[in-house]
Amino acid sequence: MERAWSELGRPGEKAASLRAEVAESWARSGASVDRACLEAPVGDADAARSRWAHSRLREPVASVADELRRIADDAGFVAAVTDESGTILWTCGGRHMRAQAEKLNFAPGGRWDEQAMGTNALSMALLRGQAATVFSAEHYLAALHGWVCYCAPIRDAQGRVLGVLDLSTTWDRSHPLALSTVRLLAAGIEERLREDVPAVPAAVPAATPAVAPSAAFRLRALGETPALHRDGVELPLRPRQLEILALLALEPEGFTPERLRDALYGDRSVSASTFKAEVSHLRSALGGGIATRRYALTAPLACDAVEVVAALRRADPAAAVAAYAGPLLPRSEAPGVVEWREHLHVALREAVLSAVDPALALDFGRHARYDAALHRHALALLDGHDPRRGIATARLRAARG
Structure with missing residues (x-):
C-alpha cells in the first residue's frame, strides 16, 4: 500500500493493489487535498460542543457511551461521533490515544469529510452509506498512515444518515472484530433513535426541570456565590459537591458512576474512594x-440553571x-460543568440575538x-434618543478595546 500511495505522485502511473x-x-x-496536510481543518470547537448538546444523536449515543469508553480504555482506541457532514461532535478515549488523535484535530470541530482530509473511513462511511475500514497507507494523507479506522453510519427511522460512529487506533492495534463491534454499537444507537427520543429544540441544552420551584432544596448555581439552601437556610457544601449537584439537576436522567466521574475529573487520576466520598x-x-x-436526584430540588433551560425550552428569553445571574459555577474546572457553562451561555446568547427587545440585550x-x-x-434595537444607548455604546467600546 505504501508503494501504491507513492505512485500517486508519478504522472501516468496507476496505483496498484488498492x-x-x-x-x-x-x-x-x-x-x-494537499498530500502534505498534517491535521484536519477545525471550526469552532465550542460551536461543535453546543451542537452536540442538542443533537438528536446525543441521548442515543449516551446509551452506548459506557461500552465505548470501556473499549477505548481496554483496547487502546479513540471513539468519535460526527454529524452528517463529517464534522466531529464528540469523542472519548484514554488520555494517551486522545492526545495522539488531537494532534490531527481528531476532536470536536475537526472536519473529516473527503474534501478536507481525503480518503478516510469516516468520509467513506458517509459517502457510501455503509460500514467502512481504512487501514494505514490506504489513507490519502501520509499523516494518517499510522492509523486504522473503523466506521459505521448512523441512520434515523427514515433512513437518513445523521452521522457516523468511529473507532480508531494505531495500525499495530488493529483488531479483526473492530468493524463488527462498531456496526453493533451503531445499530444500538439507531434502535434508540427509533424509540422516538424527543429532539431538543435548537440551541437549548438537553435538560428538563426536575422539580417545581417550591422544592425545599434550592441550588443557586449561577453567578459568583453558588450555594445550596434548605427552607432558606444555607447548607455547607464543598465546591465539588456543588458541581455534582448542579450536574444532577441539569441532567435528571442521571449518570452512571463512570460518566459522573469523567464529568468531574476528566483525565485526572482520582481514586474511586475519593469520588464516592464526595x-x-x-x-x-x-x-x-x-x-x-x-x-440521579430523588429529592425535590429547584435550581436557577435548570430554570434558565426551562425558559429557553418554552421560548421565553x-x-x-x-x-x-451569571456563568454556571464560574470557578469550576470540572469538564462536565465547563461544557454546561458554555452551552447555557451560547443558548441564551442566541435567544437574545434573535429577540427584538433591547432590554434583553442590555x-x-x-x-x-x-x-x-x-x-x-x-x-x-434602541431608539436614537433612548438614554440606554450610552450603556450599550460604552460596552461596545470596551469590547473593541
Whole structure:
C-alpha cells in the first residue's frame, strides 16, 4: 500500500493493489487535498460542543457511551461521533490515544469529510452509506498512515444518515472484530433513535426541570456565590459537591458512576474512594436524595440553571435572562460543568440575538462584557434618543478595546 500511495505522485502511473472504493476516493481526493496536510481543518470547537448538546444523536449515543469508553480504555482506541457532514461532535478515549488523535484535530470541530482530509473511513462511511475500514497507507494523507479506522453510519427511522460512529487506533492495534463491534454499537444507537427520543429544540441544552420551584432544596448555581439552601437556610457544601449537584439537576436522567466521574475529573487520576466520598457527603446533606446504582436526584430540588433551560425550552428569553445571574459555577474546572457553562451561555446568547427587545440585550450584556456583536445588537434595537444607548455604546467600546 505504501508503494501504491507513492505512485500517486508519478504522472501516468496507476496505483496498484488498492480496493476499488479506496482508489476511487484517492482520485477524488486529489482535487481538493494537499498530500502534505498534517491535521484536519477545525471550526469552532465550542460551536461543535453546543451542537452536540442538542443533537438528536446525543441521548442515543449516551446509551452506548459506557461500552465505548470501556473499549477505548481496554483496547487502546479513540471513539468519535460526527454529524452528517463529517464534522466531529464528540469523542472519548484514554488520555494517551486522545492526545495522539488531537494532534490531527481528531476532536470536536475537526472536519473529516473527503474534501478536507481525503480518503478516510469516516468520509467513506458517509459517502457510501455503509460500514467502512481504512487501514494505514490506504489513507490519502501520509499523516494518517499510522492509523486504522473503523466506521459505521448512523441512520434515523427514515433512513437518513445523521452521522457516523468511529473507532480508531494505531495500525499495530488493529483488531479483526473492530468493524463488527462498531456496526453493533451503531445499530444500538439507531434502535434508540427509533424509540422516538424527543429532539431538543435548537440551541437549548438537553435538560428538563426536575422539580417545581417550591422544592425545599434550592441550588443557586449561577453567578459568583453558588450555594445550596434548605427552607432558606444555607447548607455547607464543598465546591465539588456543588458541581455534582448542579450536574444532577441539569441532567435528571442521571449518570452512571463512570460518566459522573469523567464529568468531574476528566483525565485526572482520582481514586474511586475519593469520588464516592464526595457523593456520599452530598447524599447525607440531602437526607438521601441521590439514587445509588445510577446517580440521579430523588429529592425535590429547584435550581436557577435548570430554570434558565426551562425558559429557553418554552421560548421565553425574557424569563431566561431574568433567571440568569451569571456563568454556571464560574470557578469550576470540572469538564462536565465547563461544557454546561458554555452551552447555557451560547443558548441564551442566541435567544437574545434573535429577540427584538433591547432590554434583553442590555440585561444579558452585563454577563458578556466583551461580546461586541451583542452590544451592537442592543444599539440597533434602541431608539436614537433612548438614554440606554450610552450603556450599550460604552460596552461596545470596551469590547473593541
